[in-house]
Amino acid sequence: MTTDFAATRAAFVLPEGIIYLDGNSLGPLPKAAATRVAQAVEAEWGQMLITGWNRAGWMEQPARVGDRIARLIGAEPGTVVMGDTLSIKVYQALASALEMNPGRRVILSDTGNFPSDLYMADGLVRTLGDGYTLRTVAPEEVLDAIDETVAVTMITEVDYRTGRKHDMAAITARAHQMGALTVWDLAHSAGALPVDLAGVGADFAVGCTYKYLNSGPGGPAFIYVAPRHADRARPALSGWLGHEAPFAFDLAYRPGRGVERMRVGTPPVLQLAALEAAMDVWDMTTMADVRARSIELTEAFIKGVEAACPSLTLASPRDPESRGSQVSFRHPEGYAIMQALIARGVIGDFRAPDILRFGFTPLYIGPEEVAAAVAVLAEVMDKGLWDRPEYKTRARVT
Amino acid sequence: MTTDFAATRAAFVLPEGIIYLDGNSLGPLPKAAATRVAQAVEAEWGQMLITGWNRAGWMEQPARVGDRIARLIGAEPGTVVMGDTLSIKVYQALASALEMNPGRRVILSDTGNFPSDLYMADGLVRTLGDGYTLRTVAPEEVLDAIDETVAVTMITEVDYRTGRKHDMAAITARAHQMGALTVWDLAHSAGALPVDLAGVGADFAVGCTYKYLNSGPGGPAFIYVAPRHADRARPALSGWLGHEAPFAFDLAYRPGRGVERMRVGTPPVLQLAALEAAMDVWDMTTMADVRARSIELTEAFIKGVEAACPSLTLASPRDPESRGSQVSFRHPEGYAIMQALIARGVIGDFRAPDILRFGFTPLYIGPEEVAAAVAVLAEVMDKGLWDRPEYKTRARVT
Numbered sequence: 001m002t003t004d005f006a007a008t009r010a011a012f013v014l015p016e017g018i019i020y021l022d023g024n025s026l027g028p029l030p031k032a033a034a035t036r037v038a039q040a041v042e043a044e045w046g047q048m049l050i051t052g053w054n055r056a057g058w059m060e061q062p063a064r065v066g067d068r069i070a071r072l073i074g075a076e077p078g079t080v081v082m083g084d085t086l087s088i089k090v091y092q093a094l095a096s097a098l099e100m101n102p103g104r105r106v107i108l109s110d111t112g113n114f115p116s117d118l119y120m121a122d123g124l125v126r127t128l129g130d131g132y133t134l135r136t137v138a139p140e141e142v143l144d145a146i147d148e149t150v151a152v153t154m155i156t157e158v159d160y161r162t163g164r165k166h167d168m169a170a171i172t173a174r175a176h177q178m179g180a181l182t183v184w185d186l187a188h189s190a191g192a193l194p195v196d197l198a199g200v201g202a203d204f205a206v207g208c209t210y211k212y213l214n215s216g217p218g219g220p221a222f223i224y225v226a227p228r229h230a231d232r233a234r235p236a237l238s239g240w241l242g243h244e245a246p247f248a249f250d251l252a253y254r255p256g257r258g259v260e261r262m263r264v265g266t267p268p269v270l271q272l273a274a275l276e277a278a279m280d281v282w283d284m285t286t287m288a289d290v291r292a293r294s295i296e297l298t299e300a301f302i303k304g305v306e307a308a309c310p311s312l313t314l315a316s317p318r319d320p321e322s323r324g325s326q327v328s329f330r331h332p333e334g335y336a337i338m339q340a341l342i343a344r345g346v347i348g349d350f351r352a353p354d355i356l357r358f359g360f361t362p363l364y365i366g367p368e369e370v371a372a373a374v375a376v377l378a379e380v381m382d383k384g385l386w387d388r389p390e391y392k393t394r395a396r397v398t
Numbered sequence: 399m400t401t402d403f404a405a406t407r408a409a410f411v412l413p414e415g416i417i418y419l420d421g422n423s424l425g426p427l428p429k430a431a432a433t434r435v436a437q438a439v440e441a442e443w444g445q446m447l448i449t450g451w452n453r454a455g456w457m458e459q460p461a462r463v464g465d466r467i468a469r470l471i472g473a474e475p476g477t478v479v480m481g482d483t484l485s486i487k488v489y490q491a492l493a494s495a496l497e498m499n500p501g502r503r504v505i506l507s508d509t510g511n512f513p514s515d516l517y518m519a520d521g522l523v524r525t526l527g528d529g530y531t532l533r534t535v536a537p538e539e540v541l542d543a544i545d546e547t548v549a550v551t552m553i554t555e556v557d558y559r560t561g562r563k564h565d566m567a568a569i570t571a572r573a574h575q576m577g578a579l580t581v582w583d584l585a586h587s588a589g590a591l592p593v594d595l596a597g598v599g600a601d602f603a604v605g606c607t608y609k610y611l612n613s614g615p616g617g618p619a620f621i622y623v624a625p626r627h628a629d630r631a632r633p634a635l636s637g638w639l640g641h642e643a644p645f646a647f648d649l650a651y652r653p654g655r656g657v658e659r660m661r662v663g664t665p666p667v668l669q670l671a672a673l674e675a676a677m678d679v680w681d682m683t684t685m686a687d688v689r690a691r692s693i694e695l696t697e698a699f700i701k702g703v704e705a706a707c708p709s710l711t712l713a714s715p716r717d718p719e720s721r722g723s724q725v726s727f728r729h730p731e732g733y734a735i736m737q738a739l740i741a742r743g744v745i746g747d748f749r750a751p752d753i754l755r756f757g758f759t760p761l762y763i764g765p766e767e768v769a770a771a772v773a774v775l776a777e778v779m780d781k782g783l784w785d786r787p788e789y790k791t792r793a794r795v796t
Contacts, residue, residue: 013444022448029444037439037668038432045614046411046427050420050745058615085663087637088486095525111649116638116663119651123636127493127525136649210664216443217456217667238521239485240514249750251509251534253517265483265514266608269615270435270668347448352647 003289008363011281012214019369019376021348024188024326024359027214033277040273052269061276062267063260066222068279069213072287073186073205074196075224081259082275083267086187086208086221088237090120090154092262093204093223095236097152097181098124098132100229104151105131108180112139112159117185121154139164143174150180152203157195158188158324161351163316165193165324169200176201187211190222192325193294194287197224204229212325212361213282215275223262230258239264281363293362294325297370301327301358304374309381315355326359339391340380346373401687406761409679410612417767417774419746422586422724422757425612431675438671450667459674460665461658464620466677467611470685471584471603472594473622479657480673481665484585484606484619486635488518488552490660491602491621493634495550495579496522496530498627502549503529506578510537510557515583519552537562541572548578550601555593556586556722559749561714563591563721567598574599585609588620590723591692592685595622602627610723610759611680613673621660628656637662679761691760692723695768699725699756702772707779713753724757737789738778744771 013029014020020028044056053059066080073080083089094107107121118136125132137145139159146153153175158165168184175182184205189195191212197205205224209215225233235255240246241263244254255261299320305312305327315328331337331354338350348358358373380386411427412418418426442454451457464478471478481487492505505519516534523530535543537557544551551573556563566582573580582603587593589610595603603622607613623631633653638644639661642652653659697718703710703725713726729735729752736748746756756771778784 013440015445015447018447020447026443026448026450028447029439034436034439034444038436041427041432041435041614041672042411045424046432047413049413049416049418049426050424050747051740052424052615084482084486085637087663088482088635091635114638115641115647115649115651118649119636119638119641122651123632123634124525126632127522127634129526129528208664216439217450218664218669220666221663234521234524236521236525237486237489238517239483240512240517243513243517247750249513251513251516253513253520265485265619266606266616268618268666268669270672271616271666274439274668342449349448352645 001289001292003285005293005362005366008281008284009366012364014364017345019346019373021346021358021360021365021373023361024192024211025349026210026217027212027361028364029216030214030278030281032280033216033274036273036277037270040270058267058269061269061272062263065272065276065279068282069190069222072282073190073224074194074198076198076227079227079230079259080222080224081262082220082222082272083263084221086206087116087120089206089221089223090117090183090185091124092235092237093183093206094121094124094152094154096233097183097204098128099234100232101151101181104149105133106149107134107152107154108142108145108150109134109136109154110139110142111136112164113154113156114160114185114187117154117156139166142166143171146174146178146180148178150178152181152183154183156185156187158192160188161315161355161357162328163323163326165322168202172200172202188324188326193291202226209275213275214278216271219271219275220268223259225259225262233261235261237264241265285363290362294360295320297360297362297365297367298323298325298327300367300370301360301374304370305329305377308374308378311381325361326357328355328357330354331356333386335394336386336391337380340386341377344376344380346376399687399690401683403691403760403764406679406682407764410762412762415743417744417771419744419756419758419763419771421759422609423747424608424615425610425759426762427614428612428676428679430678431614431672434671434675435668438668456665456667459667459670460661463670463674463677466680467588467620470680471588471622472592472596474596474625477625477628477657478620478622479660480618480620480670481661482619484604485514485518487604487619487621488515488581488583489522490633490635491581491604492519492522492550492552494631495581495602496526497632498630499549499579502547503531504547505532505550505552506540506543506548507532507534507552508537508540509534510562511552511554512558512583512585515552515554537564540564541569544572544576544578546576548573548576550579550581552581554583554585556590558586559713559753559755560726561721561724563715566600570598570600586722586724591689600624607673611673612676613669617669617673618666621657623657623660631659633659635662639663683761688760692758693718695758695760695763695765696721696723696725698765698768699758699772702769703727703775706772706776709779723759724755726753726755728752729754731784733792734784734789735778738784739774742774742778744774
């Protein structure tokens with residue numbers, strides 16, 4: 001392993017007294033992002049005004065940053081572009097895939113998918129009408145459920161609750177064998193583990209950047225379109241910045257070159273500035289190093305918790321090859337336990353009905369934090385410190 | 399008039415030596431926005447991490463800021479929510495409106511509409527299939543073209559090139575009389591002139607915030623849904639934050655209360671912080687005062703340019719009641735003339751094929767800037783200063 005994880009850690013603002021195991025929900029602030037955002041606000045917006053679109057390179061930023069993300073997910077250069085939110089990009093990818101497979105009407109997904117993906121697919125099939133449907137099966141049934149009726153699979157590689165990891169290569173191969181296309185949601189994959197989109201032959205992929213990639217709250221999403229599809233995929237959300245010549249202001253839409261057609265409206269320049277700075281940290285490492293370290297950390301956490309907290313049940317796969325970069329445990333009082341942890345500076349999160357979720361992010365979390373988190377959790381469980389009324393009152397967001 | 403426009407002007411960063419007549423494309427930086435964004439980055443994201451969703455109020459921000467915009471566009475409290483881009487919101491509003499008028503298949507728009515609205519409508523009708531069509535007519539024919547086949551009108555109140563203003567009350571009344579719904583695009587209206595959505599009985603409205611509202615490059619859009627529709631409009635783009643209970647993570651979508659259902663994905667917190675600070679300036683004025691001042695400025699500009707530059711032809715309506723807060727002139731060498739102006743610190747923009755466009759934004763532009771801009775333009779035209787090769791080379795973005 002060649003990565004200097006002390007150096008990557010030093011690149012982040014990490015508040016005193018906090019062990020942050022929630023970077024799989026919102027990554028912490030890269031120090032350079034604060035400077036970069038201030039520059040985008042004051043030197044670019046403030047001083048360049050409208051000319052920032054050319055002079056500061058705002059217009060090309062979604063493709064420029066997309067290329068840096070492409071490197072982390074095994075995508076070819078020029079196949080990833082930034083914009084919108086993950087939900088919007090799911091819709092766009094699904095709509096394109098369905099149109100490219102016109103004889104079929106089924107989107108196949110699984111009940112472990114993040115609900116927003118299912119909601120977006122539901123919205124799309126209602127809009128399409130004509131017998132289009134969303135079919136969901138249990139996660140372990142996905143492979144067998146891909147049959148000749150399936151137009152496109154919509155699968156999130158890593159389960160947001162348990163960290164269970166689908167076999168992207170096997171599902172993609174099976175889909176192609178049965179004549180289906182694939183849309184992969186990489187929300188809990190990008191920056192969490194190696195992804196090889198080109199290698200597995202994925203058709204479309206989407207993801208967010210505010211989790212493992214550390215772009216900040218509400219950072220933009222990305223979309224990948226395989227080169228073989230990019231010049232024929234029709235973006236159902238066909239906005240002017242995906243037009244072949246946006247500033248010609250033609251009345252008729254003509255899709256732009258390649259993945260650029262998946263751009264829709266004006267890009268969020270300030271959020272992209274934060275993301276661009278966050279990507280600099282990724283230049284200090286490789287996904288192989290991050291994955292090796294992630295497995296060390298998750299293995300140590302599981303071992304520590306299982307030894308110290310017998311009432312917690314592992315909800316994540318025990319085999320590290322079958323999980324992402326998070327570990328989840330179940331307990332009927334999971335909500336209150338998580339509140340007790342947060343009150344003691346160990347930040348994870350709770351997912352209904354009973355899941356305690358902990359993210360392990362090697363860029364800024366190491367073995368010392370794992371040991372300390374285990375010790376705090378052990379004390380909370382040993383002494384029943386979670387059993388207080390104030391920990392049982394549910395806030396809106398956890 | 400009670401507004402202290404010297405005070406509103408002092409709230410902005412206005413670079414030395416620049417006369418900025420392009421606030422209708424990208425508003426300048428409100429001084430407080432720089433501070434507010436830095437706070438969102440450092441004190442909120444940096445120190446609160448994931449808890450910012452509750453502690454910093456990020457989750458409610460799209461509705462909280464929406465209410466402040468509602469005041470400027472004559473919308474009822476609780477009817478406006480922020481998110482996504484204007485193009486996405488156009489799609490969402492159109493899809494909802496079409497579903498609410500199921501016996502009809504036609505979206506009516508006009509050739510003066512901003513092309514992205516037409517592109518999004520085109521993408522939607524292709525997705526819907528089943529005979530759905532986008533019908534476009536000349537702007538002056540809109541009223542007569544609203545017949546019993548029209549499901550929804552999609553009209554931008556103020557033409558982005560000429561500033562020509564549609565009669566929102568008349569078109570809305572006609573649409574309702576013929577059984578059609580209305581989607582109003584307020585891109586060049588919000589913050590430019592008084593809008594009375596509730597008064598005219600508009601059904602849906604959308605707009606952007608980076609023009610007259612000064613939220614910065616890529617600031618989020620807004621959507622308005624009339625209270626009478628809000629609990630039955632189905633958001634085709636049905637994301638988790640528009641769900642009735644996003645954090646229940648139900649597998650089935652249930653739309654949220656009222657306009658909240660039009661939320662889709664995670665809101666762009668940093669862009670919203672800039673917008674929130676920008677809205678403070680709007681608390682220092684009223685749309686009536688802004689409009690009165692805007693008419694003074696545009697009248698003075700037209701009078702000055704017509705007296706000094708006979709080769710320029712007014713492209714905007716002469717009657718101030720029939721135009722927005724911009725003035726456009728035509729000239730076959732419009733592109734080069736605009737480059738010559740920009741080189742001399744007068745920033746407007748060019749819109750193909752021949753339009754010089756100047757925005758008048760009373761919050762930070764006054765009679766002195768109008769007089770100075772006229773003088774520079776007069777000199778450029780008198781001396782033919784635009785006739786240089788470097789002004790004729792087209793950049794990608796103008």
